[in-house]
Each structure stands twice: as C-alpha cells, then as structure tokens.
Amino acid sequence: MAVEEINKQGGINGTKIEFIAEDNGGDAKLAVTGVSKLLEVNNADIILSSFTHITSAIKGLVAEKGKVMIYAATVRDIAQSNDLFFRDYYDAEDNGAATARLVAKNGYKNVAFLSEKSPQCAEFEKGFEAETKGAVLMTTKELYSAEATDVRVNLTKIKGAKSEAIVVCGWRHEHLIMKEMKELGMIGTQTFHWVAPFLPVANTDDMKKLFEENKAISTWYGVAEENNTAEQKEFIEKYQKAFGMKPTGEAVYAYDDIYILANAIKACDKAGKAKDSQCIAQELGKTNYDGVGGKVSFNDRLSNREITAIQVVDGVWRNIMQ
Incomplete structure (x- = not known):
C-alpha cells in the first residue's frame, strides 16, 4: 500500500x-x-x-x-x-520496562513472574527488573518450555505464593494461560502481559472475555481496536478497504x-x-x-x-x- x-x-x-x-x-x-x-x-x-x-x-x-x-x-x-x-x-527489554511502569502505576508492590524460556523473555525480565530498581518485589518466578502444552503446575505454584499481581511473558501461550487461570480460580489476580493478543487464538471473543474479567493490561505496538489517533483511524480504513481485514x-x-x-x-x-x-x-x-x-x-x-x-x-x- x-x-x-x-x-x-x-x-x-x-x-x-x-x-x-x-x-x-x-x-x-x-x-x-x-x-x-x-x-x-x-x-x-x-x-x-x-x-x-x-x-x-x-x-x-x-x-x-x-x-x-x-x-x-x-x-x-x-x-x-x-x-x-x-x-x-x-523491543523486549523496553517492553519489560514499560510493564514495570504499568505495574507500579497500578499500585502493586509484589508480583509473580510467569515466563517461557526464551532469549526474548529473558530480555523482557531484564528490562522489568532494571526499571523497578527493587521497588516491586518478584515473589516467585515460574519458567516453562516454549513447547509447553500445559502450565497448570506453574500456575498452581504462583497461586500458592499469593502475589498481588502476575507479570506474564508468554505470547505463544496466552490462550492457554488465561484458560487455565480460570480453571484454577485465579481470575481476579490482575495480569500484566507483553503483546497478549499477538496470536489470533489469543484474540477471540472468548479470550477477550477472560482478559476483561481479569482486568488484564498488555503492552502493545501499532494500533489498538479502539481509541486510536486520527491518522491511525484513517490508515485502518484504507487498509480494510484495500485488503478486507484489520491491520496488524x-x-x-x-x-x-x-x-x-x-x-x-x-x-x-x-x-x-x-x-x-x-x-x-x-x-x-x-x-x-x-x-x-x-x-x-x-x-x-x-x-x-x-x-x-x-x-x-x-x-x-x-x-x-x-
């Protein structure tokens, strides 16, 4: 275009x-x-x-x-x-820092960290910790494989730690994480994510209901579904007219x-x-x-x-x- x-x-x-x-x-x-x-x-x-x-x-x-x-x-x-x-x-590290600011802005003093094992999430964690400078305590950290198909064990450990909020670096597993949090009765512990709706499977109506119920906040890039600038709205209209879909x-x-x-x-x-x-x-x-x-x-x-x-x-x- x-x-x-x-x-x-x-x-x-x-x-x-x-x-x-x-x-x-x-x-x-x-x-x-x-x-x-x-x-x-x-x-x-x-x-x-x-x-x-x-x-x-x-x-x-x-x-x-x-x-x-x-x-x-x-x-x-x-x-x-x-x-x-x-x-x-x-940038992974910059998004980690931005997430730390969002956590602090919402008044949390301690969080659990749930993350896949990857260089990107390691950089995200690095940015988060550098930004908090110890002001937000990471009470527990649970890591899982990028190929994981179940994170209930990790979530159960986090539930036991009774953290005020959960920071998630799991863009591949967002759909899995939120559904299993619901199953384990963990909805109500606010989550902070890195590009939560990145994959289509994490951006369905059912998933949005879970994110909304949990008041989840995610860092993001590009344009959102609503509350964009005038220039972004114009771009979205042009893009949809040209390709028949919303822009990523x-x-x-x-x-x-x-x-x-x-x-x-x-x-x-x-x-x-x-x-x-x-x-x-x-x-x-x-x-x-x-x-x-x-x-x-x-x-x-x-x-x-x-x-x-x-x-x-x-x-x-x-x-x-x-």
Whole structure:
C-alpha cells in the first residue's frame, strides 16, 4: 500500500519503487533460497525481513552483498552486528520496562513472574527488573518450555505464593494461560502481559472475555481496536478497504518503513547515490519520522518506537495511553 501511494506521487524523484516479495513460509532454509534469488536474480537494493530465526539465517548473504536490511524482530544483536542493518520492531527489554511502569502505576508492590524460556523473555525480565530498581518485589518466578502444552503446575505454584499481581511473558501461550487461570480460580489476580493478543487464538471473543474479567493490561505496538489517533483511524480504513481485514502491528510498521526508506533514498538520490548502501544507511540513521505507528528514530540502528498499553473494555482492546 505504501509503495503504491509513493509511486502514484512520482516515486523516488521520478523513479518508481519495485517491490518484490518472496514467501519463505516461516522456514529458514526457504528464506535463504528466497533471499539468494532477490540478491542474485532481482538485484534487490534493500532487503526487508522479519522474525529472528529468518533474519539470522539470511544476514550473512545480505552482508556479503553489502546491502541495507531492515528487519522486524525483538532481538538487538543483528542490527548491532552490521552498520547496514536496522531493526524496526518492538523491543523486549523496553517492553519489560514499560510493564514495570504499568505495574507500579497500578499500585502493586509484589508480583509473580510467569515466563517461557526464551532469549526474548529473558530480555523482557531484564528490562522489568532494571526499571523497578527493587521497588516491586518478584515473589516467585515460574519458567516453562516454549513447547509447553500445559502450565497448570506453574500456575498452581504462583497461586500458592499469593502475589498481588502476575507479570506474564508468554505470547505463544496466552490462550492457554488465561484458560487455565480460570480453571484454577485465579481470575481476579490482575495480569500484566507483553503483546497478549499477538496470536489470533489469543484474540477471540472468548479470550477477550477472560482478559476483561481479569482486568488484564498488555503492552502493545501499532494500533489498538479502539481509541486510536486520527491518522491511525484513517490508515485502518484504507487498509480494510484495500485488503478486507484489520491491520496488524507489523502492517503498521512496514507501512512506516517504506516511507522512511523512500525518504532516505530520495536524499541520497539528490547526491547521485540512490543505490549507495552507505549513504542510505547514513540517512536512515538521521530518521525523525512521525508515522502511523508513532514517532520513529534510530539509535545505533535500533528504532525508538513508542510503547502503548491496551486493555479490553466492553469486549474490545482499547488504547489506554491516549
């Protein structure tokens, strides 16, 4: 959608953007094959990627060709490894800190921590603890495997600790966690989540009822279902008209990223360097863009995205930061 809009406005100083997509199906091997084609056959100037395992698999190929890459993943190290790599996504550590502020704002002094075992959740916990500086006591911590299909044992231990609230880092298991909390009579102990409705299975009407019953609060990115800005409402309407569905946070960030890239390339084109990766990277580093997903800038090639918070009110996730 962004490419079409920019091209209708004359493209990049008269040259239209060509957007080529290769579907990797979430498979790292297919991603390597797809990126090889983009680089060798299509001669792509810039690579867009998402997910840590996909981006990690292709980063070497992109680096060999000296191309700029913008990727969407929670980890920082890929961007930190190469001056031409930029990350635009929500940050695990920043979300942990934001969650800590939400917990403190709601007056809790001690919490239980329920988390899957993953590098992302470790960073989330790190951010949470750094922000609280000991002001919020973590009374108990329960970790479970990312492949877990039942967390009742973990929840039962948390129930026994009688914490005031529960902090959850379990985006893969939100649907499981809330249902089992209901079964164990734990609804009523308020929960604080990281991107709770990330997966469709956690964003059904039944799940929203559980989240609302428990007054759950989640950090979020992109747009909420309600209480968005005027610009976000306009984007949502355009997106639904074009694709017949509501936009995800990824759609919002991708839309902004194309405009950010276009601005960087336009600046380089004026100096006759439209295909110069070093010039594009330098211009990206100067980014100060007010997009659909909020203000965007980069610090050491990591985007500084505004973190919002959402809560289910009357059956819909509302932005409670507006």
